[in-house]
Amino acid sequence: MTIALAIIALSFVAALALGFSAxxxxxxxxESWSVGGRGFGTLFMFLLMAGxxxxxxxxxxxxxxxxxxxxxxFYIICYGSLAYITSYWLLxxxxxxxxxxxxxxxxxxxxxxxxxxxxxxxVAVVGVVAMIPYLVLQLKGLGxxxxxxxxxxxxxxxxxxxxxxxxxxxxxxxxxxxxxxxxLVKDVMILVVVVALGLWLPWHLYGGMGPxxxxxxxxxxxxxxLPERGLSASWFSSTVLLTALGLYMWPQxxxxxxxxxxxxxxxxxxxxxxxxxxxxxxxxxxxxxxxxAVPGLEGGDVxxxxxxxxKQTLPGWVVGTxxxxxxxxxxxxxxxxxxxxxxxxxxxxxxxxxGERDAQKIARIAKGLVPVVAGVALWFTFRGGSTIVALLLxxxxxxxxxxxxxxxxxxxxxxxALSVGAGICVGVGIVSWxxxxxxxxxxxxxxxxxxITDVNIGILALGGNVCALAxxxxxxxxxx
Amino acid sequence: MRAHHxxxxxxxxxxxxxxxxxxxxxxxxxxxxxxxxxxxxxxLTSATMWFIHRLDHARLAESDAxxxxxxxxxx
Numbered sequence: 001m002t003i004a005l006a007i008i009a010l011s012f013v014a015a016l017a018l019g020f021s022a023x024x025x026x027x028x029x030x031e032s033w034s035v036g037g038r039g040f041g042t043l044f045m046f047l048l049m050a051g052x053x054x055x056x057x058x059x060x061x062x063x064x065x066x067x068x069x070x071x072x073x074f075y076i077i078c079y080g081s082l083a084y085i086t087s088y089w090l091l092x093x094x095x096x097x098x099x100x101x102x103x104x105x106x107x108x109x110x111x112x113x114x115x116x117x118x119x120x121x122x123v124a125v126v127g128v129v130a131m132i133p134y135l136v137l138q139l140k141g142l143g144x145x146x147x148x149x150x151x152x153x154x155x156x157x158x159x160x161x162x163x164x165x166x167x168x169x170x171x172x173x174x175x176x177x178x179x180x181x182x183x184l185v186k187d188v189m190i191l192v193v194v195v196a197l198g199l200w201l202p203w204h205l206y207g208g209m210g211p212x213x214x215x216x217x218x219x220x221x222x223x224x225x226l227p228e229r230g231l232s233a234s235w236f237s238s239t240v241l242l243t244a245l246g247l248y249m250w251p252q253x254x255x256x257x258x259x260x261x262x263x264x265x266x267x268x269x270x271x272x273x274x275x276x277x278x279x280x281x282x283x284x285x286x287x288x289x290x291x292x293a294v295p296g297l298e299g300g301d302v303x304x305x306x307x308x309x310x311k312q313t314l315p316g317w318v319v320g321t322x323x324x325x326x327x328x329x330x331x332x333x334x335x336x337x338x339x340x341x342x343x344x345x346x347x348x349x350x351x352x353x354x355g356e357r358d359a360q361k362i363a364r365i366a367k368g369l370v371p372v373v374a375g376v377a378l379w380f381t382f383r384g385g386s387t388i389v390a391l392l393l394x395x396x397x398x399x400x401x402x403x404x405x406x407x408x409x410x411x412x413x414x415x416x417a418l419s420v421g422a423g424i425c426v427g428v429g430i431v432s433w434x435x436x437x438x439x440x441x442x443x444x445x446x447x448x449x450x451x452i453t454d455v456n457i458g459i460l461a462l463g464g465n466v467c468a469l470a471x472x473x474x475x476x477x478x479x480x
Numbered sequence: 481m482r483a484h485h486x487x488x489x490x491x492x493x494x495x496x497x498x499x500x501x502x503x504x505x506x507x508x509x510x511x512x513x514x515x516x517x518x519x520x521x522x523x524l525t526s527a528t529m530w531f532i533h534r535l536d537h538a539r540l541a542e543s544d545a546x547x548x549x550x551x552x553x554x555x
Contacts, residue, residue: 071503071512071514071515074498074514074515074518077518077519077522078495078496078498078518078521078522079495081491081495081521081522081525082492082495082496082525084525084529085488085491085492085525085529088488088529088532088533089485208510209509209510209511210507210510213507213510213511213512224505224512224514225503225504225505225512225514226499226503226514232499233499233500233503236498236499237496237497237498237499237500240495240496241496264537267533267536268533270529270533271526271529271530271533272526272530274522274523274525274526274529275522275523275526277522278519278522281515281519284515
């Protein structure tokens, strides 16, 4: 066993132990298990949110984008920051109503606001369909990290199984308390690893930040500017806007606001979450450093850029530490997604289908669904092939379609459940169509200038969503 | 919404217009100008939200206290 593998295994066991111990002595109602009894203060809320927003995508995907696409990767820094601005008003309003009504899930929140269980089930289905590929992505990232760090000694498949079994066990035992405590270890590790690598690699390999960017510019001219077409300025701005609206519409992110002790905790969070976004700066440095050091990675392999450059330049114990940090960035969001999916299926779908009122039974069912959701994710991880990529692209666009419904639910004016439901259906329909056919504005209107055709196609879905909503509402009011 | 909440539009605009005005071939602090701009916009976001929160704090602390935020044990 290599030293790298030993460090990864040790951290994995330590994280699980921490996850298990976090749940001890906590009463296990669904409210305690799923939203921590709404008792998390500023520090724990920060850890929780940072824990679930900064995933393996941030770590491997962020450096992969810098390596493979260059300047367009910078959008990732912008959208998070924009989302945190909106969270200052959005999350306290959501938190207040959820606390009053003892709500545990996003689907239940919208069902209660619009007084329609059918809408709740629709939101639950859209959310779960979006979350499964996100979970699969975490599992695949975990497998990639372990097999790469161990030089193939542990297969990706074996790592995914071990990771999933550990994950399911600690989620069932500790719920969100486990996630928050593991997130602490994860955040410290990732911060140290990413900042150290992001500063050290450019100096070690190129003799400084300036020389590194000179070398990148020489190897790939124009790589540090946005392209004229494709991932251009239009694409950049529209994508920042769309993904910022979508960030808190992920069911697990939406529900994490419920864990706050009070509304001010969430506002405070909005003031310093943007700073955490700067971790991405160092992630990009690592990706750029890899361009000249480990050239030739193409397609999906760009996600390996970070691990490859570390393996090539640093000793085994560093590779192990990086791998361990990577494994934790898969486990923490993975646990949040598992919990959010299981809670929404039990608390919204099962309860509305059967009319079950026994809270303890619902809690038991939610926990029982954890291995089921994990099993579905495992199936997709091993059997899904390329369809999972399409599903993942759809996931983000799917949850973004919930934004108009969530926003309008917070205003004074009341909209009918039918109208917002129609909006969501139309939006989700357009997303499915454009994702499955690969349609873009450039194809739909090839003669238009790129400033219009490069706009993210997601805008079309959100526009259709809002139009359908407005139309249905107008008809509804005429009849009323 | 209060008048000072409009301040949040400044960092939001800085983030959204970044590719239109900051995509230049020059460098700032050794990194591409666009990257330096986005980092600056993030710092501005945090500072602005902190300032808004500070102005809001006294008024909000009072209304939040009435929401019965029970001092539950931090896990």
